[in-house]
Amino acid sequence: MAETSVQALVDALRRLPGVGAKSASRMAFHLLQHDREGAQLIAQALQQAATRVRHCSLCHTFTEDEVCGTCRDPQRDATRLCVVETPADQAALERTGAFRGRYFVLMGRLSPLDGIGPRDIGLDKLFARAADGVVQEVILATNFTAEGEATAHVIGEALRQRGLQVTRLARGVPAGSELEYVDLGTIAHALVDRR
Amino acid sequence: MAETSVQALVDALRRLPGVGAKSASRMAFHLLQHDREGAQLIAQALQQAATRVRHCSLCHTFTEDEVCGTCRDPQRDATRLCVVETPADQAALERTGAFRGRYFVLMGRLSPLDGIGPRDIGLDKLFARAADGVVQEVILATNFTAEGEATAHVIGEALRQRGLQVTRLARGVPAGSELEYVDLGTIAHALVDRR
Numbered sequence: 296m297a298e299t300s301v302q303a304l305v306d307a308l309r310r311l312p313g314v315g316a317k318s319a320s321r322m323a324f325h326l327l328q329h330d331r332e333g334a335q336l337i338a339q340a341l342q343q344a345a346t347r348v349r350h351c352s353l354c355h356t357f358t359e360d361e362v363c364g365t366c367r368d369p370q371r372d373a374t375r376l377c378v379v380e381t382p383a384d385q386a387a388l389e390r391t392g393a394f395r396g397r398y399f400v401l402m403g404r405l406s407p408l409d410g411i412g413p414r415d416i417g418l419d420k421l422f423a424r425a426a427d428g429v430v431q432e433v434i435l436a437t438n439f440t441a442e443g444e445a446t447a448h449v450i451g452e453a454l455r456q457r458g459l460q461v462t463r464l465a466r467g468v469p470a471g472s473e474l475e476y477v478d479l480g481t482i483a484h485a486l487v488d489r490r
Numbered sequence: 491m492a493e494t495s496v497q498a499l500v501d502a503l504r505r506l507p508g509v510g511a512k513s514a515s516r517m518a519f520h521l522l523q524h525d526r527e528g529a530q531l532i533a534q535a536l537q538q539a540a541t542r543v544r545h546c547s548l549c550h551t552f553t554e555d556e557v558c559g560t561c562r563d564p565q566r567d568a569t570r571l572c573v574v575e576t577p578a579d580q581a582a583l584e585r586t587g588a589f590r591g592r593y594f595v596l597m598g599r600l601s602p603l604d605g606i607g608p609r610d611i612g613l614d615k616l617f618a619r620a621a622d623g624v625v626q627e628v629i630l631a632t633n634f635t636a637e638g639e640a641t642a643h644v645i646g647e648a649l650r651q652r653g654l655q656v657t658r659l660a661r662g663v664p665a666g667s668e669l670e671y672v673d674l675g676t677i678a679h680a681l682v683d684r685r
Contacts, residue, residue: 299554300535300538300539300542300543300554301539301543301552301577303535303538303539304535304536304538304539306535307528307531307532307534307535307536308532308535310521310525310528310531310532311517311520311521311528311532312516312517312520313513313516313517317578317670317671318508320578320581320670321507321508321578322506322507322508323539324576324577324578325506325507326505326506326536326539326540327539327540327543327552328597328598330505331540333502333505333506334536334537334539334540335536335537335540336502336505337502337503337505337506337532337533337536338532338533338534338536338537338540339502339533340495340498340499340501340502340503341499341502341521341529341530341532341533341536342529342530342533343495343498343499344495344496344498344499344518344521344522344529345521345522345526345529345530345533347495348495348496348522357496357522359494359495381519382496382519383512383515383516383519402523403523
């Protein structure tokens with residue numbers, strides 16, 4: 296594999312998250328030996344996305360336009376604003392069909408150890424949007440991880456100080472699960488938040 | 491994530507081996523949010539490799555030239571020919587420093603269930619090269635998997651019928667494993683103990 300453009304490809308593929316030397320070399324072999332069309336396709340998709348995709352000026356998610364489709368949709372309830380970490384989280388919520396409001400996508404979470412502060416996740420923009428006079432409720436749907444919880448706490452405190460109604464996705468036992476197999480922290484939370 | 495070029499990128503990344511919907515979406519997010527330079531780099535490397543890389547006319551490995559660097563190297567012992575499945579296997583053997591002969595890279599293995607026959611792994615070319623009058627020993631270093639063993643068996647029988655000396659990597663290599671993942675000492679021992 297010492298030949299230059301094969302090695303350059305292996306090195307480049309290692310920039311993908313979760314891909315080490317062995318996976319990269321396996322991917323390169325597969326594409327060059329069995330799927331050159333796929334290689335060209337990925338190259339074009341990367342180039343196109345890297346040059347065209349920017350952030351929605353309202354909700355911060357990926358879009359090719361000034362404002363994304365969800366923010367432009369007049370059918371959606373502008374009084375409810377749901378805050379999520381990533382477009383993938385937004386997609387998960389959309390698939391439930393249970394929310395018809397608008398979104399703000401942080402494109403990350405607060406993570407002081409990684410040097411990610413309020414500016415990096417666009418909190419100024421979020422606070423401005425939440426205080427536009429139309430939004431009546433902000434639903435915090437960041438992940439239930441340490442960093443997601445911390446992010447929700449910081450945003451929640453700031454918005455409450457501005458007099459806004461702030462809610463958080465309910466913590467509890469996942470649908471379809473048996474108590475015996477649910478971790479203790481989750482059961483404890485579900486007990487505290489019982490209704 | 492409904493925006494078109496983001497979705498097109500996610501779909502394209504799923505053509506990588508071992509990458510499903512979730513990994514692809516995570517990769518797309520990482521590249522677009524944190525590493526656009528990396529995205530461009532991967533795109534260029536893919537395009538370059540897909541257009542430039544072809545197969546060495548002597549040993550079948552990836553190269554940008556008519557004949558690869560290893561086959562051109564006059565320092566290498568032309569009397570010994572080592573047969574491996576992939577360039578990664580060849581690289582593993584090279585790292586041991588225990589072999590200074592030439593290679594033939596099958597770029598696959600016999601696999602009737604997947605429709606991969608002798609023609610697909612260039613056996614005609616291998617037989618012609620092994621019978622060139624210079625090669626005195628053919629070392630079979632296919633993987634010690636069912637398909638690798640079957641491939642070694644088929645090649646070995648054919649070459650012995652042509653009156654050539656054929657050896658197989660010693661069974662120091664743990665059965666069922668693939669060369670790419672074996673530690674160097676084991677591979678070196680297996681080379682010394684070839685039979």
